[in-house]
Amino acid sequence: MTTTYKICLLAGDGIGPEIIAEGVKVLNAVGAKYDTAFEYTDALIGGAAIDATGEPLPTATLDAARASDAVLLAAVGGPKWDTTDPAAPRPEQGLLGIRKELGLYTNLRPVQIFNALADASTLRPEIVDGVDMMIVRELTGGLYFGRRERFYDEPAAGVNGAPGQRAYDTLEYSEYEIERIARQAFEIARKRRGKVTSVDKANVLETSRLWREIVHRVHDADYADVELEDLLVDNTAMQLINRPADFDVVVTENMFGDILSDEAAQITGSLGMLASASLGDGVALYEPSHGSAPDIAGRGIANPLAQILSVEMMLRYSFGMGEAADDIRRAVTEVLDAGWRTGDIKDAETPVDKVVGTAKMGDLVVEHL
Ligand code: ATP
Numbered sequence: 326m327t328t329t330y331k332i333c334l335l336a337g338d339g340i341g342p343e344i345i346a347e348g349v350k351v352l353n354a355v356g357a358k359y360d361t362a363f364e365y366t367d368a369l370i371g372g373a374a375i376d377a378t379g380e381p382l383p384t385a386t387l388d389a390a391r392a393s394d395a396v397l398l399a400a401v402g403g404p405k406w407d408t409t410d411p412a413a414p415r416p417e418q419g420l421l422g423i424r425k426e427l428g429l430y431t432n433l434r435p436v437q438i439f440n441a442l443a444d445a446s447t448l449r450p451e452i453v454d455g456v457d458m459m460i461v462r463e464l465t466g467g468l469y470f471g472r473r474e475r476f477y478d479e480p481a482a483g484v485n486g487a488p489g490q491r492a493y494d495t496l497e498y499s500e501y502e503i504e505r506i507a508r509q510a511f512e513i514a515r516k517r518r519g520k521v522t523s524v525d526k527a528n529v530l531e532t533s534r535l536w537r538e539i540v541h542r543v544h545d546a547d548y549a550d551v552e553l554e555d556l557l558v559d560n561t562a563m564q565l566i567n568r569p570a571d572f573d574v575v576v577t578e579n580m581f582g583d584i585l586s587d588e589a590a591q592i593t594g595s596l597g598m599l600a601s602a603s604l605g606d607g608v609a610l611y612e613p614s615h616g617s618a619p620d621i622a623g624r625g626i627a628n629p630l631a632q633i634l635s636v637e638m639m640l641r642y643s644f645g646m647g648e649a650a651d652d653i654r655r656a657v658t659e660v661l662d663a664g665w666r667t668g669d670i671k672d673a674e675t676p677v678d679k680v681v682g683t684a685k686m687g688d689l690v691v692e693h694l
């Protein structure tokens with residue numbers, strides 16, 4: 326019997342419509358091969374939604390997302406909607422809004438090196454060889470959502486004891502928030518190489534001591550089969566550069582995850598190759614890590630591989646289609662090994678007849694499937 330999944334497509338702005346078409350192409354090929362039907366609903370988000378309705382996240386879009394089994398997003402934003410008017414709607418509000426409305430507290434960022442592109446890395450080939458890690462970042466708590474305040478004209482807060490400003494932010498986590506992200510990390514590790522590195526600053530921060538305690542409690546109770554190591558965040562920053570291939574799943578709080586995932590992305594060296602997933606308790610959202618690339622929009626030259634790899638994540642995490650997901654990764658690897666490149670990942674040695682556009686790159690992946 327054919328299984329059917331409903332997918333909400335949010336093409337957004339810039340290169341969004343061009344790259345999402347390639348994601349759909351790959352989904353259709355997977356559907357045919359694995360006896361699965363994908364039904365699509367297009368909805369508006371970002372600048373495209375502002376132009377059509379005046380708002381970056383129309384209610385109809387949220388309804389369509391909630392009625393689907395997964396959301397595939399491309400990118401939002403562009404200079405057309407840049408404004409200095411603080412009251413004007415902005416495309417990015419659509420993205421933050423949908424993350425919040427869908428309760429997407431887990432952000433997954435896979436950091437994988439395709440050996441054919443190892444030269445693009447900022448690190449040496451022998452260090453990046455075999456890098457394949459998943460950063461699991463808590464996305465709706467911690468310092469970015471804590472109480473904050475700024476005080477003006479405080480006695481002695483200025484230079485030389487003069488009155489000046491003082492400010493604070495609050496880093497706060499509950500057991501509940503830590504437990505649910507820890508469970509996500511352990512579940513993901515079970516589907517990978519079975520190892521979790523929990524990153525904190527437990528030698529200094531009380532939130533980190535609670536973090537460590539809860540992560541171990543969840544581990545010992547339900548995930549003793551997964552290997553668990555604790556690493557201080559400063560040490561992690563070093564080890565990501567020294568021995569990136571040793572990491573499997575890295576789980577951490579919001580701000581540490583923000584910083585470490587940007588650091589880790591540099592290991593692969595190519596923005597056009599990185600996908601991401603945001604998961605909650607309901608429908609999940611999958612998107613490339615890069616933006617809408619307005620500078621190359623409409624020219625058919627954007628790299629669709631980050632979008633295609635976000636489809637891989639959707640199959641794996643929303644539909645339990647691990648085999649089909651592996652198949653996409655294999656196809657992408659083969660296309661790159663065969664020397665095919667979009668403009669952003671070509672180098673001086675790439676022959677001109679191996680440089681392809683957006684649609685051709687999608688076709689090549691489908692051929693290899
Ligand atoms: P955002 O704020 O939305 O993240 P950004 O300012 O970081 O946007 P991007 O849109 O990610 O910028 O683009 C950064 C650069 O990378 C641009 O030069 C863009 O053309 C290029 N780029 C981004 N994505 C791709 C892609 N898929 N294929 C080719 N080039 C890309």
Ligand code: MG
Nearest residue numbers: 614615616617
């Ligand atoms: Mg950016």
